Structure formats: structure tokens, C-alpha cells
Amino acid sequence: MKDDKMKIEQRLQNMKKFYVKAGDMIDNLPDAIPEKTRRMLKDTILGDKDLKKLMEGIESHxxxxxxxxxxxxxxxxxxxxxxxxxxxxxxxxxxxxxxxxxxxxxxxxxxxxxxxxxxxxxxxxxxxxxxxxxxxxxxxxxxxxxxxxxxxxxxxxxxxxxxxxxxxxxxxxxxxxxxxxxxxxxxxxxxxxxxxxxxxxxxxxxxxxxxxxxxxxxxxxxxxxxxxxxxxxxxxxxxxxxxxxxxxxxxxxxxxxxxxxxxxxxxxxxxxxxxxxxxxxxxxxxxxxxxxxxxxxxxxxxxRLTEVVRRIANHLNNIFAGISATIALTPIPVSDIYILLILQAVLVSLIASLSGRDISIDTAKEFIFSMGGIAGTGFAFRLIAQQASKFLNAVWPGSGSAVSSAIAGGGTAAIGKAAMSYYIDDKTMDEVKKKFEESKEESASNK
Incomplete structure (x- = not known):
């Protein structure tokens, strides 16, 4: 997103409203999201000391x-x-x-x-x-x-x-x-x-x-x-x-x-x-x-306004990747697919808001599926791989969930980086998809 004068002011205003937007989005999550997950989201995001310090700096600079x-x-x-x-x-x-x-x-x-x-x-x-x-x-x-x-x-x-x-x-x-x-x-x-x-x-x-x-x-x-x-x-x-x-x-x-x-x-x-x-x-x-x-x-x-935005977005990305990894430890296959998708959609929506854009959860979902290739096939295959890993629990208890956790955390981090490229760095969708693939490969090589 270009830093012209109007967009800078809009970005500052959106950044100041970030906590309100984050709280509202968590409160309005679909009923399928367990209350325990909602509380974890609120406590982790709104209670994060480093994130709070950055936001206080924006408000009182x-x-x-x-x-x-x-x-x-x-x-x-x-x-x-x-x-x-x-x-x-x-x-x-x-x-x-x-x-x-x-x-x-x-x-x-x-x-x-x-x-x-x-x-x-x-x-x-x-x-x-x-x-x-x-x-x-x-x-x-x-x-x-x-x-x-x-x-x-x-x-x-x-x-x-x-x-x-x-x-x-x-x-x-x-x-x-x-x-x-x-x-x-x-x-x-x-x-x-x-x-x-x-x-x-x-x-x-x-x-x-x-x-x-x-x-x-x-x-x-x-x-x-x-x-x-x-x-x-x-x-x-x-x-x-x-x-x-x-x-x-x-x-x-x-x-x-x-x-x-x-x-x-x-x-x-x-x-x-x-x-x-x-x-x-x-x-x-x-x-x-x-x-x-x-x-x-x-x-x-x-x-360094764009750098401040990126610093907050990176911090958010790390928080959501950690939460996704925790949720993916659930040993029951398929139980967390929807929750992970919603979490990733919230992440994308919040990153977009930091850039000065206001997008819905549905728009964020469309962005996530577009990262997976034509009609979201690639994304679906990754979810299947992530969930299938849980069947390893039948052989080695806990091992499949650990694999699932790593895949979920890395996938969420890759989606967050793609959202930053698109909404903050103003890259084209082709460039963003390339960034997404690079982030996936980087995540896989670190496991």
C-alpha cells in the first residue's frame, strides 16, 4: 500500500483501533469455535506485553x-x-x-x-x-x-x-x-x-x-x-x-x-x-x-511507519502461528480444520486492517484459498496432509499430533507472510503466491 498522505492518516487511525477490532472479531467468531479457543485468543493477543507496548507507542507517540x-x-x-x-x-x-x-x-x-x-x-x-x-x-x-x-x-x-x-x-x-x-x-x-x-x-x-x-x-x-x-x-x-x-x-x-x-x-x-x-x-x-x-x-x-506496521504484523503472525500449532495438537483428525481456517482468516483480516483496509472474514478466507492454487486445491491437500499425520497417533501416541502441530504453525506463518506482502507491501497476487511458496519451503526446511 502506498504511503500517500491520506493513506498514512487512515493507517494510523486503523492501527489505533486495532485492539477494538481484534476484540470484536474474537467475540463474533462462529459458534463452532470453542470458548476455550476464544479465551486463548483474547488472552494471547490482547495480553501480549510486546504488542501492547507497540500499540501504546502508536497512541501516545x-x-x-x-x-x-x-x-x-x-x-x-x-x-x-x-x-x-x-x-x-x-x-x-x-x-x-x-x-x-x-x-x-x-x-x-x-x-x-x-x-x-x-x-x-x-x-x-x-x-x-x-x-x-x-x-x-x-x-x-x-x-x-x-x-x-x-x-x-x-x-x-x-x-x-x-x-x-x-x-x-x-x-x-x-x-x-x-x-x-x-x-x-x-x-x-x-x-x-x-x-x-x-x-x-x-x-x-x-x-x-x-x-x-x-x-x-x-x-x-x-x-x-x-x-x-x-x-x-x-x-x-x-x-x-x-x-x-x-x-x-x-x-x-x-x-x-x-x-x-x-x-x-x-x-x-x-x-x-x-x-x-x-x-x-x-x-x-x-x-x-x-x-x-x-x-x-x-x-x-x-x-518508518511501514516498518512499524510490519513489526506489529510480524508479531501477530508469530502469535497466531503459535496458537495454530497448539490447536493442531488435538489428537482427533479433522477436528481442527475449521478452527484453523477461521484463525488464519482473523490473522489475514487484522493484517489488512493495519494496512488501512477493512476486510471481512469471508474475504480473508478467499485470500487464503487463493494461496493454495487453483480453486484452493493445494491448500486442501496441505490440510489433508496435516490432518492425516494425526493417524500416526495410533502407532506412536502423540507423534502424529506433533507433526500436525508443526504443519499448522508453519502454514499459518506462511499465510501471514503472504498477507503482509499483499496488504502491506502492495505486491501483486502472483508475487504474493511466490512469497507464500517460499515461506512454506522455509518452514518445512526448519522442521
Whole structure:
């Protein structure tokens, strides 16, 4: 499913209603589903601590507050766009602090993605007057802003002597900890790796070894300055935030000219070329660095909404596979076929709801049968194999049920992965069927 603005909002709303939908679906299961199974479903799904924590994060997340410090031209706005994967830093100026710092809100429509305190390097800042130094003014602004993480941005192609910026951050981090009784996490980002020679290679997967080695040399250069100045950081990473944009009708546009476009085109800019390098790794680093859970979830909502959806769906899949395996331990052949089908249909329906679609149990059943091949024959054969294994109980008590359990759990997991491919990743049905077969084979090889 594509992450356009309306669908993002719909997805968030559906995710917030997830528990209500799950509870209602379990309560309204057909009478053929035993009450014991219903209770197990409710207790396992609604009582799962990890799932509950993820859902609470969606309900109570807040935009992360990011303090950016970097010299003019280092690419701070480009980094914000690269993190979000869309043109959002058409940032709107909401509060002007001093001549040296501004607080911005990055928005996607009406949704606030992140708050950013944007500053120049301390070496480029100027005093307000004879009584207030630029450094003191910035420290005051930063303490009022209470950032969740600080990002020191450096230029990969300019080996600046940033000792003054590093010393400032060191002083700031110490004062911030004293005032707020919490440390200020600092991440160093070396941007514009795409401009490192040979510059003709802009696609990260095509970076030659000599380019990568030069990038690593710059990282070591800046790391040396940081170490010598005694600044404690969470991590340091080299990235490229390069994205070329185009209008909805396919016209490529220079970043400098975007402001002159009609508002509709600005709101619907698309990626013409994606030259982002190690941005996913940077997101991992930022998530780990941010200490506040609500802000951490806010970063995921801003930059990794699909990943959050997939994480919840994967967790659901594991829960349902486990329940299916438990139910399939029933030693009586055929007794659990219908229950397993309903369980799998509930799983498919819940995964679809996470993606922003609302489908019925019957629609989910149709999806399951379509995975089994023409007219569901393949699925039927697998059910027969799963149930037939229970006749082994007559020879070796319990052995057939164990085989049945493994088949049921693996089959449910494969169906869940297929549903994620179709409803979350927006794959075609042919691609989804291929994914289903791969998941089955993987499950079988692990037994």
C-alpha cells in the first residue's frame, strides 16, 4: 500500500483501533469455535506485553525534538527529507529564537513529523550584543528546547576544523545534564558522501571501493578531532541525503526551484532519483540514541511507519502461528480444520486492517484459498496432509499430533507472510503466491 498522505492518516487511525477490532472479531467468531479457543485468543493477543507496548507507542507517540548543528550548506534540510523519504522540509518556521537558531516543525500535511532546532556552527554565530555571547544564547535556546537527540552535521568533502563546534557541544552536553538531570545523546552525521570523488558514482550500490575508502578516511579524520576534544558521542556515521525530486507529471526539478512550484506540485513531489546512502543505519542509530520511548516511537511514525506496521504484523503472525500449532495438537483428525481456517482468516483480516483496509472474514478466507492454487486445491491437500499425520497417533501416541502441530504453525506463518506482502507491501497476487511458496519451503526446511 502506498504511503500517500491520506493513506498514512487512515493507517494510523486503523492501527489505533486495532485492539477494538481484534476484540470484536474474537467475540463474533462462529459458534463452532470453542470458548476455550476464544479465551486463548483474547488472552494471547490482547495480553501480549510486546504488542501492547507497540500499540501504546502508536497512541501516545510525540514528534521527536532534534537539535541540528552544522555549518551553512552542510545539507540539514536534505537530511530531514532523506530521513522521512518525502519532501517535508519545506519546513515551516514556527518560532524564531535568536539570529543564530530557529525552531522548525517538519510536517506532512497537518501531521507534525519532528521538531527541529536548527543552528549554524558556533564558529559562524555572532553575539547578540556585548552582554550576551552567541554561545550563551544558543545554550539557553537548547535548554528551553529540550532535544531528544543532538546531531552534529559535517561535510564529507570539506575537512573543516570543527574543534570549536565540538568544544561547544561538549560544554552544552555537560550543562544540559546538570540542568535536566539527563544526558544529551549526540550523533555525528557526515553528509554529502555522494560528492566524494569519483563524483560520477551517485548510486550507493555502485560506489567503487576507492570512493568508500576516501569516505572512511574522512570519518576517521573527524573522529580524531572528536576524540582529542573529549566529546562523548553515541555514534558517528557517513551518509548521503541525496534525493532528486520530480513533480506528479514527471518533470524533474532543482531543489532551488521547488519554492516556485504550484502548491499542489510541492505537496505531491515524488522521488526521481534516490541516492540515499546509509540512511536506514542512521535511523537505527537515532532510535537507539533517543531515550524517551514516546519520542522514539515518534521517529518511527515519521520515518518508518511501514516498518512499524510490519513489526506489529510480524508479531501477530508469530502469535497466531503459535496458537495454530497448539490447536493442531488435538489428537482427533479433522477436528481442527475449521478452527484453523477461521484463525488464519482473523490473522489475514487484522493484517489488512493495519494496512488501512477493512476486510471481512469471508474475504480473508478467499485470500487464503487463493494461496493454495487453483480453486484452493493445494491448500486442501496441505490440510489433508496435516490432518492425516494425526493417524500416526495410533502407532506412536502423540507423534502424529506433533507433526500436525508443526504443519499448522508453519502454514499459518506462511499465510501471514503472504498477507503482509499483499496488504502491506502492495505486491501483486502472483508475487504474493511466490512469497507464500517460499515461506512454506522455509518452514518445512526448519522442521
Amino acid at each position: 510525540r514528534p521527536p525534538r532534534i537539535f541540528l548543528i552544522g555549518r551553512t550548506g552542510v545539507g540539514k534540510s536534505s537530511l530531514v527529507n532523506a530521513l522521512c523519504g518525502s519532501y517535508v522540509a519545506k519546513v515551516s518556521d514556527t518560532v524564531s529564537c535568536t539570529e543564530n537558531a530557529n525552531i522548525y516543525q517538519c510536517k506532512d500535511g497537518d501531521r507534525v513529523l519532528m521538531d527541529i532546532l536548527d543552528t549554524r556552527g558556533i564558529a559562524e554565530s555572532e553575539s547578540l550584543d556585548n552582554k550576551v555571547s552567541a554561545e550563551d544564547a544558543l545554550i539557553k535556546d537548547i535548554n528551553e528546547f529540550t532535544p531528544d537527540v543532538a546531531i552534529l552535521m559535517l561535510n564529507c568533502t570539506h575537512r573543516d576544523d570543527v574543534s570549536s563546534d565540538v568544544q561547544f557541544l561538549k560544554k552544552l552536553a555537560r550543562q544540559y545534564a546538570e540542568i535536566n538531570s539527563i544526558k544529551l545523546p549526540i550523533v555525528v552525521v557526515i553528509n554529502k558522501c555522494d560528492e566524494m570523488a569519483p563524483t560520477r558514482y551517485k548510486t550507493p550500490s555502485e560506489y567503487p571501493q576507492n570512493k568508500i575508502e576516501k569516505i572512511n578516511e574522512v570519518v576517521q579524520y573527524y573522529k580524531g578531532i572528536i576524540v582529542r576534544n573529549g566529546l562523548k558521542i553515541e555514534n558517528i556515521i557517513s551518509v548521503s541525503a541525496l534525493i532528486d525530486w520530480m513533480t506528479p507529471d514527471g518533470m524533474e526539478i532543482d531543489v532551488e526551484d521547488i519554492a516556485n512550484l504550484p502548491q499542489y506540485d510541492i505537496d505531491n513531489l515524488q522521488i526521481a532519483f534516490d541516492g540515499r546512502y546509509r540512511i536506514e543505519e542512521l535511523l537505527d542509530i537515532l532510535e537507539e540514541a533517543i531515550l524517551d520511548f514516546e519520542a522514539q516511537m515518534g521517529l518511527r511514525m515519521a520515518a
